[in-house]
Amino acid sequence: MERLKKMVRYSYDNVPMYRKRMDEAGVSPDCIRNLEDYTKVPFTVKDDLRDHYPYGILAVPIEQVTRIHASSGTTGKPTVVSYTRTDIHTWTRLMARTFAAGGINSSDIMQIALGYGLFTGGLGFHYGAELLGCTVLPTATGNTKRQLMMAKDMGCTVLSATPSYAAFIAEAAVKEGYDPHKDFKFRIGMFGAEPWSDEARLRIEAALGLRAHDVYGMSELYGPGVAVECVHQDGLHIWSDEFLVEVIDTDTGEVLPEGSHGELVFTMLTREAMPLLRYRTRDLATVKYEECQCGRYHPRIMRVKGRSDDMLIIGGVNVFPSQVETVLMKMEGVGDQYQIVVDRDILDKLHLKVEVDERLYNSPDYDPAAFTKLLGEELTAIMTIRVRIELMEPGSLPRTEGKAKRVIDLRKE
Ligand SMILES: [Zn+2]
Structure with missing residues (x-):
């Protein structure tokens, strides 16, 4: 609480955005006596950082900033953070x-x-x-x-x-x-x-x-x-x-x-x-x-x-890519790479590309139709929409050295 009170006061005194927001919400740093009082302070969101690009939320003069990092903005300006x-x-x-x-x-x-x-x-x-x-x-x-x-x-x-x-x-x-x-x-x-x-x-x-x-x-x-x-x-x-x-x-x-x-x-x-x-x-x-x-x-x-912003709404149903991953990674024969492609013609469609692991792929018992069916059954247990499954050769999906691109939503383009 000591640190929190100090931080609210510091933000109010040094960042115009916080002063304006708190004034509008009718909260002054002096009214924060406990955690419940603190819930009256308005939220800060990612767009605030973009809207105040690049130095708008700084509470110190730029001479006191030692380093700057930025997140890769996929669209427009990146999110900049100063230290x-x-x-x-x-x-x-x-x-x-x-x-x-x-x-x-x-x-x-x-x-x-x-x-x-x-x-x-x-x-x-x-x-x-x-x-x-x-x-x-x-x-x-x-x-x-x-x-x-x-x-x-x-x-x-x-x-x-x-x-x-x-x-x-x-x-x-x-x-x-x-x-x-x-x-x-x-x-x-x-x-x-x-x-x-x-x-x-x-x-x-x-x-x-x-x-x-x-x-x-x-x-x-x-x-x-x-x-x-x-x-x-x-x-x-x-x-x-x-x-x-x-x-x-x-x-x-x-x-x-x-x-x-x-x-x-x-x-x-x-x-x-x-x-x-x-x-x-x-x-x-x-x-x-x-x-x-x-x-x-x-x-x-x-x-x-x-x-919450990774959640896909497909045909009115909420789908978390992590749920799909959980099902896939549990199954023997599934490789480490997969991709979820969402598209729409009249209705939303989910297309799942799944790499088969080396061992299954080279096994004489490998039956793609049966394996696709088995995967489909596992997936319907967590999703109520139809999924088109495409089995891929081992090593055929793009690899990445950073964050993997698991979801491709063509509806946004
Ligand atoms: Zn522990």
């Missing part, structure tokens, strides 16, 4: 804590196969791993053959990547003639920047012989390192000394009681350069407040189920 020296330090400390919670220590050698640059992934992981005392190998993305060679030669013990790139590295390793369990020393994977299912996790863990942790964050909230799974992998601990979390009803904006499923809203409690009050993430999840087996009391996000 003071103290902000970078805070973020770095949170990343070091994130790794420590995952069981990483100073004797680990971390290969960081994430994009370095405007994307917060590479540099965020990098600084945190160095602070923790790890040996850092900043391979960034790309040149997968060299990644594999270095992983083996340097004896890397931690792999940091997006989950889809981790799956790709595992696949490439086998193609290049490595035995990941014998040739690599990976013991922990730190994966984030895109949603992935528990089933995808099990596959990556089995393929690379490591324990895979989900790292949650977004550039608006410093970057990665907002929350992470501890060694018990039972929800992601939110670093609640820096981030106040609320769960709201997406439609009404009302704060929901503990344990409800809803949209995650974060307030940054100490950020200097660009304060964010009640920032709506569009991520849907449940937050658990009980003590974890690891002994931490930090509230836990019970795995992000999907983003």
Whole structure:
């Protein structure tokens, strides 16, 4: 509460947008005495960042800004985030804590196969791993053959990547003639920047012989390192000394009681350069407040189920791509890559392209018609719309080194 009150006052005094909004809502920083009072403060949304591009939400003069990151805007201007020296330090400390919670220590050698640059992934992981005392190998993305060679030669013990790139590295390793369990020393994977299912996790863990942790964050909230799974992998601990979390009803904006499923809203409690009050993430999840087996009391996000803006409405039915992934990754014979294509002629149509894994594809028993039928049956259990399934040859769908493009919605074009 002390930090929160201070932050509301700081934002009101230094950012015209917050002063105007709070004045309009009839809230003054002095009326915030408890968390209930705080719910009167208006939300901040992603469009606010775009509308105030590039420096509109800055609470400090530009001379005090040490670094700027930006998220790739698919349309129009990117979302820009600024950091003071103290902000970078805070973020770095949170990343070091994130790794420590995952069981990483100073004797680990971390290969960081994430994009370095405007994307917060590479540099965020990098600084945190160095602070923790790890040996850092900043391979960034790309040149997968060299990644594999270095992983083996340097004896890397931690792999940091997006989950889809981790799956790709595992696949490439086998193609290049490595035995990941014998040739690599990976013991922990730190994966984030895109949603992935528990089933995808099990596959990556089995393929690379490591324990895979989900790292949650977004550039608006410093970057990665907002929350992470501890060694018990039972929800992601939110670093609640820096981030106040609320769960709201997406439609009404009302704060929901503990344990409800809803949209995650974060307030940054100490950020200097660009304060964010009640920032709506569009991520849907449940937050658990009980003590974890690891002994931490930090509230836990019970795995992000999907983003409310990733949800597809197909023929009037809500479809989360993560549900489709869960079904696919559970099935033997399905490869690691798939693509959902949504199109419309008179009615909406869902077309699912699924790679068959190498083993099934080359097996004499492989019967595409029967396999398609089986897949169709599994999918109708979660969806009430008809799906056209197309089985693909192993390796035929495009691979990515960053976030995978799983959904192609042709209705938007
Ligand atoms: Zn824990």
